[in-house]
Amino acid sequence: MSIAGQRIVIIGGSSGIGLATAKAAAARGARVVIGGRSVERLGTAAAEIGAETETHALDATDEHAVKAMFEGLGKFDHLAVLVPSAPDKTASTRLVDFLHMEVGQFETVFRNRFWSQLYGIRHGAPHMTPTGSIVLMSSSQPRKTIPRYSASSAAAGAIEALARSLAIELAPIRVNVIAPGFIETPGTSHIPTERRAAWDRIAEAQPVKRLGTPEEIAHGMLFLMENSYATASVLDIDGGYRLT
Numbered sequence: 001m002s003i004a005g006q007r008i009v010i011i012g013g014s015s016g017i018g019l020a021t022a023k024a025a026a027a028r029g030a031r032v033v034i035g036g037r038s039v040e041r042l043g044t045a046a047a048e049i050g051a052e053t054e055t056h057a058l059d060a061t062d063e064h065a066v067k068a069m070f071e072g073l074g075k076f077d078h079l080a081v082l083v084p085s086a087p088d089k090t091a092s093t094r095l096v097d098f099l100h101m102e103v104g105q106f107e108t109v110f111r112n113r114f115w116s117q118l119y120g121i122r123h124g125a126p127h128m129t130p131t132g133s134i135v136l137m138s139s140s141q142p143r144k145t146i147p148r149y150s151a152s153s154a155a156a157g158a159i160e161a162l163a164r165s166l167a168i169e170l171a172p173i174r175v176n177v178i179a180p181g182f183i184e185t186p187g188t189s190h191i192p193t194e195r196r197a198a199w200d201r202i203a204e205a206q207p208v209k210r211l212g213t214p215e216e217i218a219h220g221m222l223f224l225m226e227n228s229y230a231t232a233s234v235l236d237i238d239g240g241y242r243l244t
């Protein structure tokens with residue numbers, strides 16, 4: 001199965017893993033639709049991806065905006081919603097140990113990481129072709145977590161559980177999960193110094209002694225879209241982080 005000629009919707013497609021996936025899909029002959037909040041970022045990304053790229057400005061944590069986008073979009077084949085847990089660069093500094101984290105911080109992480117994907121599927125799936133697929137975004141956290149990541153670990157774990165249910169309920173549409181380790185993207189390039197030092201230690205300890213690239217995750221996302229026997233799969237691409 002090839003994605004050539006297929007239509008792929010990537011919300012969060014103007015940066016990082018989403019942009020790398022959009023570029024790789026377009027290079028294989030897919031038609032790409034990208035979403036994100038910033039019109040300027042979308043325009044820059046579309047110019048990089050290719051002339052036929054469609055763009056939609058929306059906040060994926062706003063259900064009405066997500067519904068409106070899909071109502072006007074027409075049929076498509078594959079879907080990914082890639083909104084980071086932390087809505088801004090200061091948010092990661094508020095990720096502290098469980099007993100000191102405000103409950104509102106948990107709600108923020110779930111809104112970004114869980115609800116954005118749920119809204120995308122709820123309103124996108126009715127417009128998908130039966131041979132299409134959904135790639136949900138998790139992380140290595142549900143299988144190997146570290147202190148201060150309880151919120152994003154729980155939200156990613158909920159996504160993996162949701163994927164298993166939807167692989168049955170939405171069939172024949174396939175539903176898979178990609179679980180990246182620690183990836184160098186524009187979104188993670190400004191993390192606080194203390195967290196950066198922890199990331200460097202993590203990278204050094206794992207078998208592949210470096211952070212991952214967006215292109216390496218994009219490669220896995222396209223594998224899940226193209227492999228017509230893959231459903232309810234969780235694909236870890238983490239440099240062996242789980243073994244450390």
Ligand SMILES: NC(=O)c1ccc[n+]([C@@H]2O[C@H](COP(=O)([O-])OP(=O)(O)OC[C@H]3O[C@@H](n4cnc5c(N)ncnc54)[C@H](OP(=O)(O)O)[C@@H]3O)[C@@H](O)[C@H]2O)c1
Pocket residue numbers: 011012013014015016017018035036037038039041042058059060061081082083084085087137138139140179180181182183184185186187188214
């Ligand atoms: N990088 C890692 O180490 C890593 C590891 C595991 C999982 N992940 C997951 O991979 C995904 C992509 O991460 P990344 O590091 O590639 O991020 P990134 O470089 O920061 O890109 C995030 C993309 O999402 C868009 N976005 C952010 N908030 C949005 C919202 N509310 N509504 C619509 N679009 C929104 C951004 O555009 P605008 O800002 O213009 O909206 C941008 O296109 C995320 O779900 C993240 O949790 C990343």
